[in-house]
Amino acid sequence: MRILAQGGSVGGAADRLALAAAGLALRGHEVLWQGGGAPLFPGGGPATLRDVRGGLGLARHSADIVLGGPAPVRAALAGWLVRARCMVLALDAASVRRWGHVERGAWNTLHAWAVLDEADGPALQADPRGLDPERIALWPAEDPPTAPAAAHPDTEALERICERALARRRGRAPRPGVFLDRDGTLVIERGYLSDPVDLELLPGAGAALHDLKAAGVPLVVISNQSGVGRGLFTLERVYEVMARLRVISRAAGIELDGIYFCPHRPEDGCACRKPGTRLLERAAEDHLLTLRGSFMVGDKLLDAETAQRVGGRGVLVRSGYGREEERALGGAPTDRGPDHVCDGLAAASAWILAALESPERG
Numbered sequence: 345m346r347i348l349a350q351g352g353s354v355g356g357a358a359d360r361l362a363l364a365a366a367g368l369a370l371r372g373h374e375v376l377w378q379g380g381g382a383p384l385f386p387g388g389g390p391a392t393l394r395d396v397r398g399g400l401g402l403a404r405h406s407a408d409i410v411l412g413g414p415a416p417v418r419a420a421l422a423g424w425l426v427r428a429r430c431m432v433l434a435l436d437a438a439s440v441r442r443w444g445h446v447e448r449g450a451w452n453t454l455h456a457w458a459v460l461d462e463a464d465g466p467a468l469q470a471d472p473r474g475l476d477p478e479r480i481a482l483w484p485a486e487d488p489p490t491a492p493a494a495a496h497p498d499t500e501a502l503e504r505i506c507e508r509a510l511a512r513r514r515g516r517a518p519r520p521g522v523f524l525d526r527d528g529t530l531v532i533e534r535g536y537l538s539d540p541v542d543l544e545l546l547p548g549a550g551a552a553l554h555d556l557k558a559a560g561v562p563l564v565v566i567s568n569q570s571g572v573g574r575g576l577f578t579l580e581r582v583y584e585v586m587a588r589l590r591v592i593s594r595a596a597g598i599e600l601d602g603i604y605f606c607p608h609r610p611e612d613g614c615a616c617r618k619p620g621t622r623l624l625e626r627a628a629e630d631h632l633l634t635l636r637g638s639f640m641v642g643d644k645l646l647d648a649e650t651a652q653r654v655g656g657r658g659v660l661v662r663s664g665y666g667r668e669e670e671r672a673l674g675g676a677p678t679d680r681g682p683d684h685v686c687d688g689l690a691a692a693s694a695w696i697l698a699a700l701e702s703p704e705r706g
Contacts, residue, residue, distance in 0.1 A: 345373045345374070345409060345506055345507070345510070345599070346373070346374040346376070346406065346407045346408050347365065347368060347373055347375045347408065347409050347410075347411060348376045348396075348402070348405070348407040348409070348410045348411065348423075349361075349362065349365040349375055349376065349377050349382075349410075349411045350378055350379050350411065350412045350413070350418065350419060350422055351377050351378060351379035351380045351382055359413075360434065360461075360483060360488045360498060361411060361432075361434040361502070362382070362383055363383050363488060363489050363491070363493075363496075363498065364496075364498040364499050364501070364502040365377075365411050365502065366383040366385070366389070366492035367489070367492045367493055367494050367496060367498065368499060368502060368503055368506075369389070369390050369392045369393035369492070370390055370392075370492055370493070370584075370587060371494050371499065371503065371583055371586065371587050371590070371603075372586065372587030372589070372590030372591050372594075373392060373503075373590065374392050374594070375392060375393045375394075376394060376395075376396045376405055376407060376426075377393060377395050377396065378395075378396050378397070378398045378402065378422065379398055382395065383491065383492050384491070385491070385492055386491060390587070391591075392587070392591065398422075400425070402422055402425040403425045405426050406427050407423075407426040407427070407428045408428060408429055408430065408510060409428055409430045409431065409432060409506050409510065410422050410423040410426065410428045410430075410431045410432075410454075411431070411432050411433075412432075412433050412434075413433065413434055414434065414435050414436060414439035414440070415447070416431075416433060416443075416447050416448075416451045417447060417450040419431050419433060419450075419454075420450040420454055421450075423454050424453075424454075428454065429454070429455060429510060429513045430454060430455045430456070430457065430509040430510055430513050431454045431455075431456050431457070432456070432457045432458075432502070432505055432506060432509060433456065433457070433459070434458075434459055434460075435458040435459070435460055435464075435468070436460060436461065436464045437460070437464045437467040437468045440468060440473050441473065443473070448474060455509060455512070456479065457479045457480075457505055457508075457509045458475060458479065458480045458481065459481045459482070459483060459502070460480065460481075460482055460483065461482070461483055462482050462483060462485055465480070468480060479509075481501070483498060483501060484497035484500075484501050486498070493580075494580060494583035494584070494587070495579045495580050495583055504630050507601070507602055507631060508631075508632075511562075511631045511632040512632060514632075515632075516632070517632075518632050518633055518634040519632070520633065520634055520637040520638045520639070520700065521562040521563070521601070521627075521628075521631065521633040521638045522556055522561050522562070522563055522638065522640075522641065522696060523564050523565075523566045523627070523639065523640040523650075523651065523656075524563060524564065524565050524642075524689075525565075525566065525618075525641065525642030525643060525644070525647045526565055526567040526589065526605075527567070527643075527664060528642075528643035528644075528661075528664015528665055528666065529546075529641055529642050529643050529647075529663065529664060529689065530545065530546065530549050530553075530565065530589070530689065531543050531544055531545055531546060531549070531589065532544045532545075533643070533663075533665065536576050537585060538576065538577035538581045538582075538585065539581075539585070540584050540585050540587070540588035543585055543588045543589060543592070545592060545593070545596065546688065547688075548689060548690040549688075549689045550596035550597070551690060552689040552690040553593065553596070553598040553689070554596070554597055555693050555694075555697065556696065556697070557598055557599075559700070561696075561700070562601040562602075562631055562633060563598070563601050564600070564602040564604065564627045565586075565589070565600060565602070565603045565604065565605075566605070566618065566623050566624060566627070566640070566650070567603075567604070567605040568605070568606050568617050569582050569605045569606065570606075570607070570610065570617070572607035573607055573608045573609035574609055582607065586603050586605070589603070590603070601631055602627055602631055604623040604626060604627055605623075606618070606623060618642075618646050618649075618650045619646040619647075619649040619650040619653060620650070621654050624638075624640075624650060624651075624654055624656075625654070635654035635655055635656055636654070636655035637656065638651065638654075638657075639656055639659060639696050639699075640656060640657075640658050640659070641658075641659045641661060641689065641692045641696075642658070642659075642660065642661070643660070643661050643662075643664030643665045643666035643669065644660075644664075644665055644666075644669050645660065645669050645672070645673065645681070645682065647660070648660050648681070648682035648683065651683075652683075657683040657699070658682045658683055659682060659683065659685075659686065659692045659695065660681075660682040660684070660685045660686075661685075661686060661687065661688050661689060661692055662685070662686070662688065663687070663688050663689070666685075670685055
């Protein structure tokens with residue numbers, strides 16, 4: 345996502361929305377900071393966060409979403425200038441009660457969502473003052489961070505609110521998506537990859553993703569990262585690597601729609617570790633996807649199984665561990681194996697696009 349954060353509007357460095365927005369930059373999203381007051385980063389901020397001038401000069405930039413405070417007119421004006429599709433405002437019930445016709449009109453000019461402190465939620469949800477209750481979200485119960493943090497629940501909450509806003513701005517009808525394993529499928533398998541420097545797209549992966557994106561197919565990464573649960577690296581390191589994935593994908597002309605991962609060990613028995621389906625279900629809710637008719641591409645049989653458990657189709661690629669997995673399959677019947685096996689993501693993309701054009705061929 346490309347996000348315009350109105351520094352003056354969201355209240356400066358100590359504001360909850362400002363800290364969460366800066367956390368999104370740590371996750372690899374492009375954050376344009378307008379108006380000063382950007383939160384300070386220990387050791388320097390990421391390249392994905394940069395200051396921009398305000399006023400009519402904003403028209404030189406573009407953004408998907410504008411973030412602001414309880415003054416919707418200012419955020420809406422900035423949103424029009426950067427051609428944003430949505431805005432997310434940090435509100436409180438008292439501010440909304442003071443709104444007049446101008447503020448309510450500004451709210452309705454963009455696909456707007458509100459995020460409130462937990463204490464303010466019940467009052468505004470009970471009397472939304474003309475706001476759509478489905479577009480009112482709450483900050484997590486945890487205390488806000490003291491500095492930008494990719495792994496903080498506030499950052500997670502703001503990322504999902506923005507993704508939900510964009511998905512619903514596109515339309516209300518669920519559509520199929522493509523879920524992608526990371527290691528060995530999108531990027532070169534390194535074995536417990538924990539250094540962003542080591543992340544490298546597989547040959548042909550960028551072009552394959554571009555073809556899917558050009559066809560309007562949402563792309564969501566679903567990854568098992570048990571190295572966290574095993575104590576091999578921290579949660580923050582996973583976010584650093586995932587941020588690098590966003591950056592190099594964007595450099596190849598692809599904006600990933602979402603990234604989800606499970607940090608647990610296999611023996612933890614969680615529902616989010618593939619072939620568990622919780623992450624696919626969460627992604628489908630956030631991005632307005634239909635799981636039946638969607639696809640999952642991976643270099644392990646459990647990736648295909650994950651898709652099939654929710655009524656989708658699984659594609660096994662021979663990159664990464666794929667050839668070993670194919671040998672382990674040993675000619676099993678198709679109802680016990682993947683729906684399709686191919687050499688890599690380019691071939692998988694072509695097969696998926698053909699299946700979407702002619703579902704009976706899948």
